[in-house]
Amino acid sequence: MLRYFAMNILISADDIQRRVRSLAQEIHDDHPNGVHLVCVLKGAFVFLADLARQLPGVATLDFLAVSSYGTSTQSSGQVQVLKDLDAGLEGRDVIIVEDIVDTGLTLHYLQDILRARAPRTLQTACLLSKPSKRKIDIKVEYVGFTIEDKFVVGYGLDYAEQYRNLPYIAVIGD
Numbered sequence: 001m002l003r004y005f006a007m008n009i010l011i012s013a014d015d016i017q018r019r020v021r022s023l024a025q026e027i028h029d030d031h032p033n034g035v036h037l038v039c040v041l042k043g044a045f046v047f048l049a050d051l052a053r054q055l056p057g058v059a060t061l062d063f064l065a066v067s068s069y070g071t072s073t074q075s076s077g078q079v080q081v082l083k084d085l086d087a088g089l090e091g092r093d094v095i096i097v098e099d100i101v102d103t104g105l106t107l108h109y110l111q112d113i114l115r116a117r118a119p120r121t122l123q124t125a126c127l128l129s130k131p132s133k134r135k136i137d138i139k140v141e142y143v144g145f146t147i148e149d150k151f152v153v154g155y156g157l158d159y160a161e162q163y164r165n166l167p168y169i170a171v172i173g174d
């Protein structure tokens with residue numbers, strides 16, 4: 001049975017769109033010859049779609065699916081690749097596009113396995129960052145918003161597969 005929670009909007013749709021536009025410009029300024037965007041499914045699909053459409057230059061896309069949380073709100077620290085990339089990364093300017101960095105364990109794992117595929121450069125863009133929960137020091141070159149340690153949904157992020165379609169970021173509560 002579906003449960004419904006009260007939603008408190010943390011970041012409005014307009015604020016997200018403005019920030020994504022400026023991140024896209026930053027990425028373009030750093031990579032005027034184009035980038036290869038690697039979207040981490042499922043959570044980053046909305047961020048990827050908006051970011052890619054705001055990028056003024058050349059962009060190619062690929063998708064990778066990982067599971068790290070299941071349906072709970074606690075990080076397990078276990079990362080499983082459910083779907084790998086379709087193409088190699090050798091010699092490419094790769095940007096990992098991720099929804100949120102929390103403990104950092106997922107991104108640390110992904111950066112390691114993608115670096116081993118010999119991209120020319122490897123950077124990371126995250127819409128959200130929760131630095132207070134970090135368990136491992138990782139580099140994220142492009143961060144949309146830094147937020148407090150709250151479980152958020154919307155704009156691609158789910159709770160038990162719900163709420164990914166919300167155009168804003170919200171905190172759920174009973």
Ligand code: 5GP
Nearest residue numbers: 075101102103104105106150151152157158
């Ligand atoms: P980390 O490995 O950094 O702890 O967690 C990264 C992954 O955990 C994210 O890609 C995301 O799937 C999930 N996650 C972390 N914090 C949140 C949150 O506040 N809301 C949702 N929906 N997922 C989260």
